Amino acid sequence: MTTITLGGTVDGLGIDLGTANTVVGSPSDGIILNEPSVMLVKAKDPYRAMLVGADARELVGRTPAGLSTVRPMRDGVIVDLDSARAFLKAIIRKVVPPWQLALRPKGVIAVPAGATPLERRALLEVGQEAGLRKVALVPEPVAGALGAGINPLEPRVHLVVDIGGGTAEMTAFCYGGILAHQSCKLAGDELTSALYHYLRAEHGVVVGELTAENAKIHMHDAGEQSLILEGRDASTGRVRLVTLSTDEVAEALRPTTTEIVHALAACQEELPAQAVCDVLAEGLIVMGGGALLGGLTQLLEEASGFPVKVADHPLTCVAEGATRCLSQPEVLSAFAA
Numbered sequence: 001m002t003t004i005t006l007g008g009t010v011d012g013l014g015i016d017l018g019t020a021n022t023v024v025g026s027p028s029d030g031i032i033l034n035e036p037s038v039m040l041v042k043a044k045d046p047y048r049a050m051l052v053g054a055d056a057r058e059l060v061g062r063t064p065a066g067l068s069t070v071r072p073m074r075d076g077v078i079v080d081l082d083s084a085r086a087f088l089k090a091i092i093r094k095v096v097p098p099w100q101l102a103l104r105p106k107g108v109i110a111v112p113a114g115a116t117p118l119e120r121r122a123l124l125e126v127g128q129e130a131g132l133r134k135v136a137l138v139p140e141p142v143a144g145a146l147g148a149g150i151n152p153l154e155p156r157v158h159l160v161v162d163i164g165g166g167t168a169e170m171t172a173f174c175y176g177g178i179l180a181h182q183s184c185k186l187a188g189d190e191l192t193s194a195l196y197h198y199l200r201a202e203h204g205v206v207v208g209e210l211t212a213e214n215a216k217i218h219m220h221d222a223g224e225q226s227l228i229l230e231g232r233d234a235s236t237g238r239v240r241l242v243t244l245s246t247d248e249v250a251e252a253l254r255p256t257t258t259e260i261v262h263a264l265a266a267c268q269e270e271l272p273a274q275a276v277c278d279v280l281a282e283g284l285i286v287m288g289g290g291a292l293l294g295g296l297t298q299l300l301e302e303a304s305g306f307p308v309k310v311a312d313h314p315l316t317c318v319a320e321g322a323t324r325c326l327s328q329p330e331v332l333s334a335f336a337a
């Protein structure tokens with residue numbers, strides 16, 4: 001999407017600072033930024049973003065000497081405070097006009113439900129140092145549910161599966177509290193990496209990260225057909241085309257999807273028996289980019305026995321919910337760590 005720089009007064013931002021993508025919403029304009037969580041820096045000046053988001057991602061795998069692309073988040077949490085601060089500062093500058101930066105908008109940042117107190121504190125600090133006035137955190141699955149139109153304070157159980165770039169989280173909550181939670185550090189990025197390794201091991205071809213990710217995303221569009229990928233022969237270094245069937249893609253991804261299914265099974269075991277009726281009636285809500293992976297919803301349905309629903313906007317509902325929290329402080333206080 002195109003990033004929108006707000007014109008009017010920016011009183012608050014809802015932020016999903018993800019491992020793969022950063023999404024920002026504003027109460028008046030909805031989603032105003034949705035860009036990859038990547039920044040381009042100089043090796044000699046690693047904490048000043050030269051480019052952020054989609055522009056920086058274009059250079060992944062083709063960075064000239066002296067420059068590098070940095071991802072400030074891993075597994076949904078901050079890897080390096082200085083990089084995360086530089087990244088978030090650049091993101092805020094993209095959406096808040098310069099004359100308003102001094103007013104410092106409030107921020108609600110979504111955080112993995114399984115983040116440690118230290119990881120939460122790091123996010124709060126980074127938010128304030130990057131230019132937000134007052135920062136509150138909300139668990140990602142709760143924000144996602146709110147963004148998908150669910151009231152997380154009602155006395156019935158919702159089970160959310162959020163498959164992002166770095167983590168897959170399964171969380172059941174009810175009446176403002178968490179009932180069961182499991183997370184798995186194998187998610188979208190691991191699926192991409194599994195495909196990369198499969199191509200190298202089985203076809204002797206080395207492809208770029210962006211090529212592997214595109215193949216993963218578009219495997220279902222291909223239907224019965226095969227995908228043709230461009231890469232480099234692992235032994236000769238020459239350019240090679242490789243034909244990949246959708247069955248092969250599914251096979252390459254299976255170890256990772258199996259781990260996700262196991263984490264869901266563990267979460268189901270923690271669910272009180274009464275909760276099962278609620279989840280059966282509403283369905284399991286899947287969100288995050290991984291929710292769009294071809295065949296995944298069927299797999300989750302078969303493994304869990306619950307009907308599965310993909311949230312309407314699986315890539316942006318967490319930021320939409322974080323934005324709604326700006327005007328629903330009762331959700332923030334119910335789920336405060």
Ligand SMILES: Nc1ncnc2c1ncn2[C@@H]1O[C@H](COP(=O)(O)OP(=O)(O)OP(=O)(O)O)[C@@H](O)[C@H]1O
Pocket residue numbers: 016017018019020021022073075076077163164165166167168187188189192213216217218287288289290291292293294314315
């Ligand atoms: N159509 C699609 N099919 C399969 N995977 C997809 C599709 N679209 C996006 N993805 C994958 O979804 C992941 C990004 O999802 P998302 O933006 O929800 O993650 P994130 O919030 O940045 O990560 P995290 O929650 O782990 O911090 C990437 O791995 C991307 O390749």
